[in-house]
Amino acid sequence: MIDPERADHRLSQTLFRFFIQHQMNFFIPAPLQTSRTTLIHSGMRVGWGLVWVLLLHLAWAAPAGTVIRNQALAIVNGQTYFSNEIETLVQAVCVPSLTPNGAPGTPAQQAVVPAGGFVYFAYLLRNSGNQSFTFSLSWVQDSAPWTPGSVRFYHDINGNARLDAGEVEISSVTLAPAQEIRLILELQTPLSALGELHISPVATCPDGTRDNDNYSRVSIGSGAALNVVKSVDTPEALEGQEVRFSIRVWNLGSARAAGPIYVSDLLDTPELRDLTYVMGSAGATKGRLEYSDGSTWSTSATQVRGIRLVLEGLESGEEALFSFRMQVGAGALAGPRRNIVSAESPGSSAQASVELQIAAQYALALGPLDNPQAVGAADQQSAQLLAGQPYCFTHTLLNRGNTADTYTLEAVGLPSGVSLSYRTLGGGSLPSPIVLPAGASLSFAVCLPGLAVGTAPFEFTLQARSTASGNADPTMNRVAQVLDPSLITLRKSTRTGPNVTPGERVVYTLEIENPLPIALEKALVEDVLDAGLEFVSASEGGTYTSTSRTVRWNLSLAPGSTRTLNLETRVASSAPNGATILNRFSLRADAISNPLLSNTVSLNVLASALLLEKQVQPNQASVGDLLTYAVTVVNVGQVALTVRLEDTPEPGLVYLPGSAAPGEPLLQGNRLIWDNLTLAPGARMVVSYKMRVGAGAGPLLRNTVQAIGSAGSNAAVAHAVASAVVQLQQGVFTPPRSLLGRVFLDTDRDGRFTAGLDVPLPGARVLLSNGLQTLTDGEGRYSFRNLPGGLFEVMLEAASALFQPLPHPEAQGDGYRHRVRVEGLTVSDFPLERPTGLVRAMRETTLEFGPLKVEKKLLPLPSGFRVVLVLNAAETLTDLTLTDPLPGGGERVFRFAQFQGTQTLTYDLPGGFLTDPQARWRYP
Structure with missing residues (x-):
């Protein structure tokens, strides 16, 4: 359970x-x-x-x-x-439903009475559960300072919201599912009551489930208290049915409710959609009825979009009634409709609502495509099928009800072993179950698999069934005959061949014969071209798609008809000699899902070919030398060719006019072109010419020539490429090669010379593997100039530099030797380990002012000192001037128009002591 x-x-x-x-x-x-x-x-x-x-x-x-x-x-x-x-x-579920609902801040009803008086509130109790239940009745109140003298419940038998004679008191009530009862809550106020009390009746199920949010307000004193209640004569209505709404307004106050009192009911709200006012149906026991056309109120009921009762006033305890009818429109969707009525007077107001349920009505229709409500012969489909080809009957399902529903499909009468598949019209799987909103339809396909030749005719019924109501609607499908598709003939042929040459035109004939008694509707003929073919044209509206290389025809083939199509192509110029071109076409149609294929036509390519050779003398040269080229072309094909030679030399080579044989070339930019050279099959031709090496030529001069041969149709059928290379010797235009370097004590051991920190080593001897040697200058620098290119070994003499070499990527052995490739300007330094005895400053000082920081220190040199100034500015300083006093008098001055960041300044002194630098700048 x-x-x-x-x-x-x-x-x-x-x-x-x-x-x-x-x-x-x-x-x-x-x-x-x-x-x-x-x-x-x-x-x-x-x-x-x-x-x-x-x-x-x-x-x-x-x-x-x-x-x-x-x-x-x-x-x-x-x-x-x-x-x-x-x-x-399904288990029993108890659901009490008390109305009207209200909260202490927004009470459902209100009354004004003197202390010791009686109050009567009307309520409606409904059993919203799924079986009969007995509901106990009680009440709750808010935190008011007083408690009612008595609270009783009565059965409002006539539903007039008044306690009449003969209406009995009850404390519980038994209701069947969906059954309702009208109640009167009687409340007596004590003589000591003051202020307000909010009270709510409570309906409680046997399992404790309760409805207790139905507060009404009782005010002690004198004044009017309008209340309004609305009811409908039936809780549920069908399409076309008329329903009566009744509105009751009364004064539960202790004083007269002054007029005018307007009891208004708007009928064109979204909550009342699909319902229309029944003309002449409104009536009232007292007061004046007025009608709204959407903008103004009048007593004329011509276009009723709202109705109201106008009262001059209501005495204490007095009530007024009016009612009208509305009709449920055609096509109204199932679901609730809510109507709200309001009562307003100069000193009081009230509001009430009632809910009407539009009953769900389930109806469906299933039939052929776009005709779901077909009947009789129109509700039957018949088809002749091709064996081995799937076939689909198309249908449309319509939800004719006024609420959403789900449907299942069922087929009856299929032969043993035959099953169906269900598809959307787009080819996807059909959802199951099918879900349709009210009034919606769905078109789909019911597909049979490919049946065998000789399958006997049969028919089957397709039925759609409503999940909610169980109602069903059938439609008939009949397979009248299963035909043999092998009788359809596809033939492809061409008068060209069997051998073809590149550039040759090939016309194919496509024949389709349909001897069957059915038309092949929406037939699609497709011909995918071989890579060796180029499309030219197609008859009868055939179209070509280059990306897929496919020619397509859209046709309709009548029963017993034959169709002939022509396709013109050309053998591609790139088709290689000896290649085979294969071609066939296919046929699809509504009745042919699996394509039928034609025979294959085969063509052999016999292409012409060229041999090309290029030579140059000499193969080594210098700038200004003259080079002689010879190009040999041989036609090794079977047809005569018209040859075009195109020679593209490297920049730096200049053609010598008049040097070509057998004829002068056409110059186009830097290219040399010989056109219309005729070569018979097996013929050989040599073309020679001269070129001079100019300034700026690279070390390798590659000269490329291509030959393009064509047959009489001017289609390219042969192509060859050859090249010759000349190596340029070095001469006066060869860039110099030099080896430079520095020998120094690397204080920070980073392998790079840092001015002011690292100490250069003068007088160190450096030797080259070719016997050259030199001494470093005062800054520890050495150089070997105008060297031939290649690998060299450069060595630092250990006796002249008594410091341990630091690791170096070019170092060999103990580190005093470097292996270096010299090309152009090459640098190879010797960083040495600086002894700790020298790594000290005699004195250091720091100047800091605002964004500027200046650090000064003295570093000892073999003779004298090196002054190192490190400047650091956190922002841009304008017109910065740094003055450093000298120990023997005078000063060193450094000026900067704009300064920011970090910079190191150095200069040397023969001796002396540390002085403090000064700095100034200005702000713009």
């Missing part, structure tokens, strides 16, 4: 578990069915949320004790599989 409040969780859990385990096509039969459903179609992608809502709606609506059975069915590879049957029992 299940609680419908938990039906969503348990039903979804069970069905989801089945789907995960089986991963196959299935559907859920309608709740409340006890027999298995016999058809399933493919497709699982569906809005399950709506399906669960519908299932739960049925669970809520089903009486307690109802058994809901569900079983899934799947068809896999023609085999039918059933799941286990799921059975759920």
